[in-house]
Amino acid sequence: MTMTSANPGPEPRRTPVGLFADQYLVGQAVRTALATRGFPVANYRWPTGPRQLREAAAHLVQIEAVVGVLLCDLDRPERLAEVADMVETADSVRWLLLTNAPESPRWGAALTHGVLAVMPTSTGLDDLVVAVSSAAAGGTVMDETVRRRLVREWREVEEDERRLVARMDSLTARELNVLSLLYDGRSVRGIAEMAGVSEATVRSQVKAVLRKLEVNSQLAAVAAYRRAKDVARTHRPARNH
Incomplete structure (x- = not known):
């Protein structure tokens, strides 16, 4: 200093x-x-x-x-x-x-x-x-008008993030593991080989992930996972305003 x-x-x-x-x-x-x-x-x-x-x-x-x-x-x-x-x-x-x-x-x-x-x-x-x-x-x-608008916009983002976290929390441990491996760049075949299960089993788990996260593709699921990781890194209880 x-x-x-x-x-x-x-x-x-x-x-x-x-x-x-x-x-x-x-x-x-x-x-x-x-x-x-x-x-x-x-x-x-x-x-x-x-x-x-x-x-x-x-x-x-x-x-x-x-x-x-x-x-x-x-x-x-x-x-x-x-x-x-x-x-x-x-x-x-x-x-x-x-x-x-x-x-x-x-x-x-x-x-x-x-x-x-x-x-x-x-x-x-x-x-x-x-x-x-x-x-x-x-x-x-x-x-003050700008301040209120920015706070309102953040509250809306926070609500979206809460919904995202709730959807992530709905995944089973195995589904979350599959999603993290997709995030790491693993293929369905590679995940199946690692886990010693069939590709059909992994594809079923991926479908469950997409359904619970309310997205239509693996790419969107990975993007949601990335955002959830960012939320975890930034979250602090906000002061009342």
Whole structure:
């Protein structure tokens, strides 16, 4: 962790800002930009486990940081879970999230986990300074209409995911094993040889998988399995909004 600040001149003292970036160079650029506007910036490595999370959260309290900035790629499923963990662990901080991921329901997911506002990494310095200052003052940052829409879109995605998980849970252990082998690229013949059963038996199991997942092809079943794995990697209980 490094601390950087620029001479604020006659401006009033700025609140310290905690900065976490999963891409070092992007984080450096944002740190430097905020520092030129008088914000003391505590720059942290992206946490990779509970211990780093706790240590970072404790330091944020120590430096009296009111605002935190997260820079990350939300397209990676695990990032959303990590954002949720950070917001939960350092819940005294008002969090802003900058991402290069295009606007999508995932933005709404971050909001449901307690992020104050989500903005693109293309946000200009002046707008970022306004956002940080407003967050520090306890004000709003994100247009409420946009915020509600993104949260609603994520709730709809969550409902789809719950239905998907329920369908996955309806598979027997053997059916789930067959599906995982299809996901790994195994053929029906190869699965039959591995299990020591006939191809007809495996094809019957595949048909059961398709029926329970409510899809029409092995390709669609594999896609559903992949999505279910992503859901497992990103799931965290959302805060009430």
